[in-house]
Amino acid sequence: MKLIYQQMLAFFAVIATVxxxxxxxxxxxxxxxVYMNTWSTLEKYANSLVEQAVRVSAQNNRRVSFDTDSLESSELLLQNQSVHFTVYNARNAVVFPDNVYMSKINTRDWKKLQKGEIVHKVADRNVNRQNGQPQPAMTDILKPYFYTNNKGNKRLIAVIRVGAFISDINTNINQINKNLIRPLIISSLVALGFAFLLASFSNMRINRLRRATKQVAKGNxxxxxxxxxxxxxxxxxxxxNGMISSLRESREEIKHQEERRRTFMADAAHEMRTPLTTINGLLEGLAYDAIPEESKEQSIKLMRDETNRLIRLVNENLDYENIRANKxxxxxxxxxxxxxxxxxxxxxxxxxxxxNDTLELQVPKQISVYADYDRFVQIIFNITQNAIQFTENGTITINAQRGFEETIVRIxxxxxxxxxxxxxxxxxxxYKADPSRNAKYGESGLGLAIVHQLVQQHGGTIEVTSKPDQGTTFTIIFPDKFQSKKKPGQ
Structure with missing residues (x-):
């Protein structure tokens, strides 16, 4: 089962439990x-029966009589409502009805009644005096009634026991429960359906993500x-989407770098092949005495220049890798x-x-720099040499000045x-800005990459401004000792 549906069932189980x-x-x-309402109604019946049937003599307040006719009329009326009552006198004897055997009120309940308490009883059974068969279970109340004389003394004169069948009460309770269960079941089904729709919608969105992930895994x-x-x-x-965008950019960058690498390998192979071919031809000429004596010195110089050219090409690659690896x-x-x-x-x-270029040096008589001397010379040399290669009949200017806790060099x-x-x-x-012109000088495309890495190793910055046919300006900033320590990660 999918997780989203498991969560749905767990959520529904919580709702169902609640x-x-x-x-x-x-x-x-x-x-x-329901029982409290029933007892309250029965108590009202008891009050009504006392008012109708109990009589206290005006001459002798100890003489209490009961109006049997009134009680019989009330009995007929209450039987239609499934209500039964019994009247006890002050001696715990049944006064009404006289045709049904009723046991006396037990001692514990009688004591409570004498104190003026109302007693509620449930599932008590009465026995019919004629056939001895038990009547259905009832819930009763026993309510005492007192007579208060002029002196404020109270005296128990009667106890009314009024009861209703529990079966009738349970019928009402069951009907209420049924009315409750139906909406509970309906609301549970509605909640289940709503939860299923939400889970299906969320699952559909997750599946969309899964399908997209599979597409990415296939290279799309x-x-x-x-x-x-x-x-x-x-x-x-x-x-x-952000991840896909990054992967797409990485793929393009990898392709870009791979194209550069292929270009470099082709250029490197060409650069190496040319001097190697020259050297090989000159060596063969020297070996077979095909080169005149007066040209041998020039041939040796040419081989030396071509060898230096190869060494420089190899050293540049090694230098760049060492700088990148922080070695x-x-x-x-x-x-x-x-x-x-x-x-x-x-x-x-x-x-x-x-x-046909002019080199101009614009520096003060003294200019302090905090750097590695050899690497500083390498940085300035590479940039200046690069400027000469891309300038004809022009001017290359080297300017140096002090800034705030830094040295600024502009070429x-x-x-x-x-x-x-x-x-x-x-x-x-x-990268080669102008491959056709670089090919003439045998450049590898690593010079400026090495410069950039070295400047960063010094904790400095390098910026370039240029426009086609209007020249180029490199600005290199070397921080002083204190400032350089503040930029160890650059």
Whole structure:
């Protein structure tokens, strides 16, 4: 059985138990109420009988007489209502009726009557004096009546016993119970049907979620369920839609990265194949003396350059993986970066001149930086070299200045710039903003990814602003020692 139906049955069992307990309680209170009403009615009959039939002599208040004719008339009237009565005198003797044997009132009840208490009795049986057969069970009240003289003294003069058949009372109680049971049964059936409809509706919504889950398990991430934001199932549906959206984005990202990886592998294979082919051809030429003596030195230099190119390609991949795995250890210290900037410009000057570019250095006489010296140089070198590669007949400017507890370095160029789409992807591994131009320089697409990771390792930030054909500006912020410690997770 499904959980939702189990909960429905449990809920119905609780409701049914409550209804049964309420029914039992109501039945008992109804029975008590019917008996109380019956006794109240019988007490009124007793009062009426005393007023009609009991006479106290005015000359001698100890002489009490009973009007038999009046009692007989009352008996005929009350028999039609299934009510019977008996009159006792002050000596516990039956005065009326005289044709039926009735036992005396027992001593315990008589004492109560003498104290003025009304006695209620249930299921007492009378015996007919003529045939000795017991009469049906009755419920009776015994009510005492007193005469009060001028001195305020009270004296018991009579006891009236009035009773009604219990069978008649039980008939009324059973009729009330029947009237109670019918609506209880009907309301229980209605509650069961309503609970079943609610359970079926909830189960239908859960099954919709299950079917959608199976679709996702088969690889369909385009599933989207409608929700009305009404209850917990709708909340679960919202969470499911959010999960599907995340899975869809992850799938797209995986595809995106896989395409990058394939592109990188193809580029890497091409980059490696070209220098390896060159080296292999030169080695064969040297082995078979196919290269003139005057060209051997140039051939060796060419092989050295191609070997360095391969080493750089491999090192960049290893470097990136080590940085991502947090396996590198930064030896951060405070130093003057002016010499580093000057040396960097001297190293890249020849490459800039080859592109008809001008390198400008705008730094104060002294600029303090808190960083790992080698990694700092690597960051600035990669960005500046990248600017030279994408700038022809332009200017690359390196600017450094102090901020509030930080050092700010800006590297600007007047090159080809980048679009918004390119800016959104430049920090990703294997990404090349301009593959056709990169192919010319043999770039792997890892330089800026390495820069981004290294800046984060320093607890700093790096931002890029660029527009197509208007150049690009990289802004790198290196926090001071105190501020750097506050950003260990960056």
């Amino acid at each position: 209804l049964i307990l309420l029914g039992i309680s109501f039945s008992r209170s109804t029975r008590s109420m 991430y385009d599933v989207k369920l409608k929700t009305n934001h009404r209850d917990e199932i709708d909340d679960l549906t919202n969470d499911f 590198i250890r930064l030896n951060k210290q405070e130093f003057d970066a002016v010499d580093a900037f000057t040396n960097l410009v001297e190293q890249l000057q020849r490459k800039a001149e080859a592109k 600007s160029d007047t090159g080809i710039g980048m679009s918004k789409e390119q800016l959104a992807n430049i920090w990703e591994r294997y």
